[in-house]
Amino acid sequence: GENVEQHPSTLSVQEGDSAVIKCTYSDSASNYFPWYKQELGKRPQLIIDIRSNVGEKKDQRIAVTLNKTAKHFSLHITETQPEDSAVYFCAAGGDYKLSFGAGTTVTVRA
């Protein structure tokens, strides 16, 4: 089955700096790569996703890149703000099933 590894497990950044989270996956058949943000005590919420026919996607301060050859994808958050503090999960999937990374706890220091 699919195995998704996510790094780093924790990330502390100064407000205004950029944050980068990286994930690798094992199954070359995976074709869908979403990113979820989970605030403390809340549900995971989809913030951006990318499909295997696209190499990069951007939505305001958030961008995701995908390298299918190397089987890795990354989340980039620019101009971080305190409200970006949360746990971020990457996932990889094909057909119906999503396999999630272990999560990255991002703390934005004011």
Add this chain to the structure above:
Amino acid sequence: DAGVIQSPRHEVTEMGQEVTLRCKPISGHNSLFWYRQTMMRGLELLIYFNNNVPIDDSGMPEDRFSAKMPNASFSTLKIQPSEPRDSAVYFCASSPLTGSLTYEQYFGPGTRLTVT
């Protein structure tokens, strides 16, 4: 749209008791997923339904766990008997999945289960 609805939001029960968690997916979504989230194991897929039919239950930890989806707007996850190691947050998610193309999954607020 109200989003995915789960009940109860919190459940505290004693070991050995039966627990039933409920989920109402987003109207029009034909796929439903039950997940369990713990610090140790992260987010784990327990079972997946498509058009009310269980397609993949390989994540159900043991026979004490069962899930049903009697119609397109309702699903239950039952644990009988419950054990302390079942304590976790259980999420239901739905998706407008069509065929083999994976679409975004929308999560409910979760049920925090504590088994004492």
